[in-house]
Amino acid sequence: MTPRIVGANLLVRLKTLSRQRSAMFFTIAFPVILVLVFGAIFTKTEQMNFDLPVQDLDQSSASARLVEGLRAGGVFNTTAVPPDTDAVAYARDKHLTLLLIIPRAFGEAQSRRLDGRDTGAASVLTYVYDPSSTSVATKIQYLASTVDAVNHRMTGSRPFITLAERSILTKSYRFVEFFVPGIIAMAVMTSSLSGALNANAELRQKGILRKLATTPITRADWLLSNVLYQMILAAASTTCILLVAYAVFDVRPRCNMWLPLHIVLAVFVFVGIGMLLTPIAREAESASAAANALLFPMMFLSGTFFPVEMMPGFLRHVARGLPLFYVNEGLRASMVFGDDATSLRCAAVTGVVAVVVFIAGAVVTRWDREA
């Protein structure tokens, strides 16, 4: 291995990157944009707020108190629906996903119940909903719990069973704090895997590898310069993500020795996978397709965007077989929870995978024309 050759190769890669705006965007800006977008979306989720059209057919003080109670939780912004319209047709025409109907005689039934004239008196609130909406289930859940709370307040009864929370964490965390380590892992994976795969395929297709084969550059020089290049990109991308997360969302993760360790191991893993795929995907187009075929499932199944616990049982097992899962978990353990034991366990798994795939990748990377 010759440092002069490694340095020359590294310099060419960095110069190429600096003159290629699209590559700069996908390497540095894209993960930052993801942090901004998802951070903004899920920050709002923490103060969730829905519009709730209400058709008050009773027009009583009791129904007005109910509407007020619905608003009081801060989850719903109620709007009035004219009582003389057909609620279903109205919801369909106005493209509403959820509409609540307060029935006639609601106030009267409540009065009978409260003054003891009829202890079995009850009133049924009907909700009209659009089952094709992806968000309506969440709204209905919130509506049910809000109505339940209003119910207890109105009837003055105290529920027998209630819930109290105790977190295993020493502090409460926001979504964006969990999200940032996942995005760092995703950025390292995307850049390393597709970078190694696409660069090799492109250089092979253009005949540059054919030319390099007639120079003293060795496989070790080539691999080391590729890994160093990906490490520089990973460091730049991670720094940008952390700076933006801090500046915009005041995210202050722990940045200790675990962070570079997980990133270095992740670079070896994903550059190794990229090298393993190179003999299969020899053209730039097929390389890109092969990279995407691996990147996207890994991105969604490894807990980058949502917790693995939300997935069906068999997918959770699949997730535990993916290297990105351990990078995600390791980074979260070190950056969010300060959990050194989990971080070490994940680093060990990633390290073993890194050794295996990088050696295998190096073996299949051929310089001569017999490949």
Place this chain on the structure above:
Amino acid sequence: MNNSDEHAVVVESLIKDYGSLRAVNDVSFTVARGGVFAFLGPNGAGKTTTVEIIETIRRPTSGRVRVLGMDVSRHKNEILARIGVLPQGFCSFDRITVGESIRYYSRLFRRGAADVDSLLDITELRNTRDVLFKDLSGGLKQRLGIAIALVNDPEVVFLDEPTTGLDPHARRGVWDVLRGLKRRGRTVFLTTHYMEEAELLADTVAIISKGRIVASGSPDELIDRHAPFLCLTLRRVGEGTIAVIRRMGFEPVGDARGGVSLRVKHADNVQEILRAIGTAGKPLPGLEVRRPTLEEVYLELTDGKMPDGVCVPGGAA
């Protein structure tokens, strides 16, 4: 003087098999130091495979190949340090400038960058020093490829189809660079499809067909040996004149401009034909007599053989 002093490349009984396909079949030839050697052959003849074995990037199945006295199977690194290669369809990093490309490749070979200015001068690229590779024309890209092939001051330069796909002006620009290399005493191993190029630049030529060397020697020797005739072209001749020529036992073939071409053995035959046309009372046509070209020899020796008695109309392309 032994073989390795005299010859830059020695290929002996070279065989290369790809599975059951024999791409190179018992090929032997030598390349003298300091000259231009042209390696010719149709597509799929085994040309590139042979060159890649000499360049050490393919392994021979059997046979012996020595470059600068060193065996290609045992001295790969030593050989690579002393040869320069312009691969077929040369390409470099799109977003790296001409000057940066030369510096990059020179750093792969040695400490301290090569004399970039001198390489730019040799290849007449000084004005494009700061131009990105992707913005260069085809001819300039090839010239950069040649400059890069020279970064390690090689003793042998391999140029694989350096002018393929170039327009006539760009091709001539590359020829000037090759002539410059020859003047500087480099050994140039040229692979080309253009016979005119080989005839113009090469001291020695070897023609490979179906994995075997079918002829080798200087262009003049090959023409004398394999095309011992003259090409006579008569312009604007009528049917009567053609009939006179046919009666003399020649086989004229018409061209698109109303003329005919035919092969004759001696200059005397030309006089006999003109005399016969005059005697028959036909007007004497305009004429051109020329030696066969290397292209005609090549076509004789490879599968693109022309019909008997016919010269390539108008000579080589």
